[in-house]
Amino acid sequence: MDDRFNTAAGWALFAGIVALGGTILSGEYFHHEKVEKGGYEIADASPEGGAGGGTAAKPVDFSAGDPAKGAEIFKKCTSCHTITSGGANGVGPNLFGVMGQKHGQVAGFAYSPGLIEKGGVWDWAAMDQWLTSPKKYANGTKMSFAGLANPEDRASLIRYINEQGSNLPVPPPPAAEVAEAPEEGGTPAAEAGAPAAEAATK
Numbered sequence: 001m002d003d004r005f006n007t008a009a010g011w012a013l014f015a016g017i018v019a020l021g022g023t024i025l026s027g028e029y030f031h032h033e034k035v036e037k038g039g040y041e042i043a044d045a046s047p048e049g050g051a052g053g054g055t056a057a058k059p060v061d062f063s064a065g066d067p068a069k070g071a072e073i074f075k076k077c078t079s080c081h082t083i084t085s086g087g088a089n090g091v092g093p094n095l096f097g098v099m100g101q102k103h104g105q106v107a108g109f110a111y112s113p114g115l116i117e118k119g120g121v122w123d124w125a126a127m128d129q130w131l132t133s134p135k136k137y138a139n140g141t142k143m144s145f146a147g148l149a150n151p152e153d154r155a156s157l158i159r160y161i162n163e164q165g166s167n168l169p170v171p172p173p174p175a176a177e178v179a180e181a182p183e184e185g186g187t188p189a190a191e192a193g194a195p196a197a198e199a200a201t202k
């Protein structure tokens, strides 16, 4: 009798603890969600672009980048960034001369701790990784931008950014062949995924 009661009480207590833990965890989760979704997401990356792999990125041929094309691509950034000398900070910091600078050094801009803690300098490789997937690069970043999946677009964009007040020497082409045709449009993969997911629930 007593034993049974104790067992039942024990399970009830245990369930309560689990529920409490769950609440705390989901609270944390939503907290992060809120921070990340501070602005609006500009979807440009195909699912494989930044989220995939965990393997080393393909080498980007910056020497093949076209700064004029990069200026066009930069229009995706102008809702949040200026890139002229002395330009104002907006949702994001002014980007004039950012190449070669330390992360998060623009005066008067409140960066996320994630980006500050990353440390280091915006060199070609760092900027390439950042623009592939800001979230992967700096955990908890405030930059609500999905990333650019196409390495040629990133090469052009970074060449353009470099010309706005930095003018670092452009790296030579990577020794290895740049892998052909970047994956454009995630639709076929997404469509293929849907029936599979349906099948799995049955």
Ligand code: HEC
Residues within 6 Å of the ligand: 039, 040, 042, 073, 074, 076, 077, 078, 079, 080, 081, 091, 092, 093, 095, 098, 102, 103, 104, 105, 106, 110, 111, 112, 113, 114, 115, 131, 138, 140, 141, 142, 143, 144, 145, 157
């Ligand atoms: C929705 C607004 C938004 C868009 C669009 C956006 N950014 Fe940002 N960007 C930010 C914010 C906010 C930060 C500060 C990030 C942080 O503190 O974590 C940032 C930071 C940066 C930084 C780091 C600057 C520094 O001083 O260290 C670079 C470089 C950058 N963005 C480049 C770009 C480029 C290039 C694009 C376009 C492809 C772009 N951003 C699009 C909001 C945006």
